[in-house]
Amino acid sequence: MMRFSVFTYAAIGFVALAAGAIVLPDWAMFLFAMALAKGLVCLGIVGMMRGGVVSFGQGLYYCLGAYTATLAANFLGVSDIFLLTLLSAAVCLLVGLIFGPLLSSYRGIFFAMLSLALSMVLYGSLSKMSFIGGTDGLNIGAPTFLGWAPEGRPLQTALYLYVVTIVVISGALMRVYFDSEQGLITQATRDNELRVEYLGASVRTVMAYNYAFGALLGGIGGTIAVLALGHVDPEFAFWTTSGEFVFVAILAGYLSVPAVFFAAIILELVRSFSSLYFPNTWQLSLGIFLLIVIVTLPSGLGSLVSRRKGQNT
Amino acid sequence: MDLVATILVDGLIYAGWLFIVSVGLTLVFGVLNILNIAHGSLYAIGAYASASLVGVYFAAGGDAFPYGSYAALILAAVLVAVILGPLLERGLLRYFYGRDEVLNVLVTYAVFLILEDVMKLIWGVNPYFVYEPYTLLGTVEMGSLFYVGYDFAVIAAAIIVGLAVWLTLNRTQIGKVVLAVIHDAEISQTMGVNVKRIYLGAFMSGAFLAALGGALTAPMISVTPGLGVNVIIVAFAVVIIGGLGSVPGAAIGALMVGISRAASVHLLPEAELFIIYFVMAIVLVFRPEGLFAKTQARKI
Amino acid sequence: MSNGLLEVRDVQKTFGAVTAAKDISVSVPQGSIYSLIGSNGAGKTTFVNMVTGYIKPDAGTINFGGRNIAGLPPRQITRLGIHRSFQIAQLCNELTVEENMLVAGAIHGRTRPSFLRRSDDAQARERAMATLERFNIAEHRNRLIPELSGGVKKLLDIAMAMAGETQIMLLDEPTSGVAADEKFPIMDLVIDALRDEGVTVIFVEHDMDIVNRYSERVLAFYDGQIIADDTPDVVLSDTEVQRYVTGAPA
Ligand SMILES: Nc1ncnc2c1ncn2[C@@H]1O[C@H](COP(=O)(O)OP(=O)(O)OP(=O)(O)O)[C@@H](O)[C@H]1O
Numbered sequence: 001m002m003r004f005s006v007f008t009y010a011a012i013g014f015v016a017l018a019a020g021a022i023v024l025p026d027w028a029m030f031l032f033a034m035a036l037a038k039g040l041v042c043l044g045i046v047g048m049m050r051g052g053v054v055s056f057g058q059g060l061y062y063c064l065g066a067y068t069a070t071l072a073a074n075f076l077g078v079s080d081i082f083l084l085t086l087l088s089a090a091v092c093l094l095v096g097l098i099f100g101p102l103l104s105s106y107r108g109i110f111f112a113m114l115s116l117a118l119s120m121v122l123y124g125s126l127s128k129m130s131f132i133g134g135t136d137g138l139n140i141g142a143p144t145f146l147g148w149a150p151e152g153r154p155l156q157t158a159l160y161l162y163v164v165t166i167v168v169i170s171g172a173l174m175r176v177y178f179d180s181e182q183g184l185i186t187q188a189t190r191d192n193e194l195r196v197e198y199l200g201a202s203v204r205t206v207m208a209y210n211y212a213f214g215a216l217l218g219g220i221g222g223t224i225a226v227l228a229l230g231h232v233d234p235e236f237a238f239w240t241t242s243g244e245f246v247f248v249a250i251l252a253g254y255l256s257v258p259a260v261f262f263a264a265i266i267l268e269l270v271r272s273f274s275s276l277y278f279p280n281t282w283q284l285s286l287g288i289f290l291l292i293v294i295v296t297l298p299s300g301l302g303s304l305v306s307r308r309k310g311q312n313t
Numbered sequence: 314m315d316l317v318a319t320i321l322v323d324g325l326i327y328a329g330w331l332f333i334v335s336v337g338l339t340l341v342f343g344v345l346n347i348l349n350i351a352h353g354s355l356y357a358i359g360a361y362a363s364a365s366l367v368g369v370y371f372a373a374g375g376d377a378f379p380y381g382s383y384a385a386l387i388l389a390a391v392l393v394a395v396i397l398g399p400l401l402e403r404g405l406l407r408y409f410y411g412r413d414e415v416l417n418v419l420v421t422y423a424v425f426l427i428l429e430d431v432m433k434l435i436w437g438v439n440p441y442f443v444y445e446p447y448t449l450l451g452t453v454e455m456g457s458l459f460y461v462g463y464d465f466a467v468i469a470a471a472i473i474v475g476l477a478v479w480l481t482l483n484r485t486q487i488g489k490v491v492l493a494v495i496h497d498a499e500i501s502q503t504m505g506v507n508v509k510r511i512y513l514g515a516f517m518s519g520a521f522l523a524a525l526g527g528a529l530t531a532p533m534i535s536v537t538p539g540l541g542v543n544v545i546i547v548a549f550a551v552v553i554i555g556g557l558g559s560v561p562g563a564a565i566g567a568l569m570v571g572i573s574r575a576a577s578v579h580l581l582p583e584a585e586l587f588i589i590y591f592v593m594a595i596v597l598v599f600r601p602e603g604l605f606a607k608t609q610a611r612k613i
Numbered sequence: 614m615s616n617g618l619l620e621v622r623d624v625q626k627t628f629g630a631v632t633a634a635k636d637i638s639v640s641v642p643q644g645s646i647y648s649l650i651g652s653n654g655a656g657k658t659t660f661v662n663m664v665t666g667y668i669k670p671d672a673g674t675i676n677f678g679g680r681n682i683a684g685l686p687p688r689q690i691t692r693l694g695i696h697r698s699f700q701i702a703q704l705c706n707e708l709t710v711e712e713n714m715l716v717a718g719a720i721h722g723r724t725r726p727s728f729l730r731r732s733d734d735a736q737a738r739e740r741a742m743a744t745l746e747r748f749n750i751a752e753h754r755n756r757l758i759p760e761l762s763g764g765v766k767k768l769l770d771i772a773m774a775m776a777g778e779t780q781i782m783l784l785d786e787p788t789s790g791v792a793a794d795e796k797f798p799i800m801d802l803v804i805d806a807l808r809d810e811g812v813t814v815i816f817v818e819h820d821m822d823i824v825n826r827y828s829e830r831v832l833a834f835y836d837g838q839i840i841a842d843d844t845p846d847v848v849l850s851d852t853e854v855q856r857y858v859t860g861a862p863a
């Protein structure tokens with residue numbers, strides 16, 4: 001069978017998404033940008049899922065990234081989007097490298113709840129810090145792009161293309177990782193830790209890597225989200241925010257990278273349409289949707305396109 | 314009265330409440346192996362139901378015998394358990410037994426989302442107040458401080474609940490069967506235990522305890538949407554600290570969290586919101602499966 | 614006598630009231646083939662588990678290559694060249710036979726496992742296929758584990774353990790769960806492959822014909838203790854061994 005390279009897929013993905021900059025109306029472009037930013041966070045969860053754990057606390061990095069960018073913009077006067085992204089990515093990676101090894105010996109519910117606890121600690125702390133806005137949060141101004149300071153539709157378009165670029169690059173890199181030797185070891189870990197340890201690899205190291213990647217992606221996602229929204233508050237770290245990320249990850253499954261962003265877009269669409277048409281029951285619609293997904297697609301959307309027989313055991 | 318005593322009393326009151334809301338969660342996990350996020354919704358529904366029932370009670374002339382409102386509180390919890398218990402367990406959860414733990418958390422998260430809106434549909438978004446049962450027991454003077462009598466009633470309720478659950482599990486025939494099912498559902502099934510009934514019973518008990526927690530809390534607060542969101546996270550922490558599925562664990566966890574939070578409120582208010590997670594993290598560092606979890610090395 | 618490749622000295626292990634290892638001392642010379650016999654619960658797997666790091670002995674030393682490895686984690690002991698197979702084959706059920714082998718290859722590659730190099734590049738697959746062929750299971754390469762017969766699972770389990778530089782191989786009941794007519798062919802294959810590589814072998818076995826045919830020396834376990842340590846003829850005709858282990862006179 002002919003196998004296209006990751007780069008071909010990335011190029012196709014980029015063109016398809018970038019076309020959105022021309023065809024999408026303002027509201028949809030904003031929705032897609034937010035969905036893709038959140039998709040980045042979810043991609044991090046999917047990376048962990050491949051190793052057999054699910055973090056219920058990715059809001060931690062989403063929030064940390066958003067606050068880092070906002071504080072850098074408000075107090076250090078940084079407005080360049082590349083610099084902001086780099087800064088929050090670095091901060092989140094650092095925090096991820098600290099917590100990763102600590103969390104790496106936990107599995108299942110314990111991993112999920114501990115990561116959730118960490119995000120709730122951030123939520124609690126930020127809510128109490130009135131000097132950076134407390135529960136009201138902070139505003140952030142429009143970013144600049146290497147000195148260029150667009151406004152209105154051009155700003156929105158630039159931001160959208162920026163997130164598309166990052167999504168395509170991160171998606172491609174994660175695909176390369178998933179298909180790599182380390183990626184295969186991660187999959188083996190999900191399946192049989194004992195075997196992996198007895199082959200001479202450290203399961204904890206595998207877990208710590210995946211956690212750190214998740215932190216990095218979470219921080220980048222948070223940065224883009226806050227730039228798109230113009231505002232951040234501690235809710236970014238609240239458990240229901242993290243719950244939605246897990247929702248997207250489960251909806252996508254761990255087989256396909258594009259499925260993650262597809263799932264994120266679906267969730268944003270379902271959310272905005274149900275809040276439009278059922279303003280009082282959008283959570284209800286979301287819950288029912290989630291149940292339907294779990295029942296009908298136990299291996300996620302990705303299983304529709306991937307050849308792998310994920311639930312065959 | 315000195316600080317230590319204040320912290321202890323406040324801590325005990327909070328721990329009593331925590332225990333009531335967590336013990337049902339741990340029981341359900343022990344039997345069904347499902348960590349039920351919708352436990353928070355059941356709590357909130359219990360609060361709404363009791364606010365409504367107590368309201369009805371006083372509207373129907375309950376002032377003549379205000380203590381009857383306590384019966385209304387408990388009746389509210391029973392109603393929630395009897396109506397929602399079978400609906401959720403038979404109607405949904407039973408299809409997920411034996412599936413991945415984390416996936417099941419997500420199933421109950423979906424239920425949680427659904428119930429959040431269902432509550433708004435039934436009770437609207439305006440707050441409910443039923444303060445009568447709260448003031449009924451007067452105040453208790455301790456040293457220079459006054460405590461509301463009802464707060465101590467909550468501690469008493471927690472002790473009664475704890476004893477009832479413990480005695481049922483360890484001193485009755487049905488309790489032995491439940492313990493057998495917790496140990497190994499499949500073997501129990503082959504030995505003639507009606508596992509389905511045990512699952513349903515355990516879930517209904519859990520639902521009752523969640524609703525009872527809400528019902529008892531309703532008089533102390535204004536009942537508004539979003540009530541269950543925070544409760545569930547706190548209850549999770551307690552249950553994880555104690556060891557999933559352990560009733561004594563939930564008691565110890567509730568005490569640890571209750572007293573630490575009271576200490577933090579008085580000594581370090583900034584930390585109040587996350588002291589719970591701090592305690593949980595410390596416990597898990599030393600006991601990765603919680604205090605009372607039975608860890609077994611896998612034989613290979 | 615401290616010229617053994619593996620020197621086990623006075624090792625003890627109890628699980629609550631159960632004594633799983635009591636005063637266990639063994640010296641295994643390089644290149645030899647040892648078998649461990651004993652009834653269920655005698656402590657054979659516990660011995661394997663202690664040597665390979667799954668269980669830490671309560672007391673005693675396990676010397677290998679001039680250092681005491683008792684209490685090291687499995688992955689470090691594996692890295693030193695002591696590999697094992699399992700009573701119940703430990704495989705990755707969601708992966709195919711070939712992918713299982715690729716996992717082993719990735720961990721034991723020429724370099725540290727890479728984040729960029731494809732796990733199934735031509736070189737890696739070639740290596741994996743060579744090992745699968747050596748163990749005669751290459752034809753199953755695209756099948757998932759649950760579809761395999763007991764014998765193929767056991768062989769894959771051993772093949773994966775052989776991916777690295779093996780000095781000592783501990784096989785825990787290589788023929789359990791294997792169809793009767795496959796036992797000898799499988800043992801022939803495995804012992805040949807291990808001999809070719811000059812690997813020292815210790816295998817746990819309940820079938821005395823296999824013990825007799827393949828091992829040079831036998832350790833008989835009873836109640837956590839070694840009650841005989843000699844050549845197969847001597848051990849199998851030992852009255853104590855007959856009473857406690859083999860059941861009937863050999
Ligand atoms: N992890 C453990 N925890 C508790 N007891 C254990 C553990 N591992 C082994 N045992 C006990 O130690 C004793 C020796 O067990 P071991 O597995 O070594 O026996 P074995 O000789 O391999 O038996 P078999 O032929 O059945 O495999 C048994 O009584 C067993 O129950």
Ligand SMILES: [Mg+2]
Pocket residue numbers: 657658659700
């Ligand atoms: Mg054994």
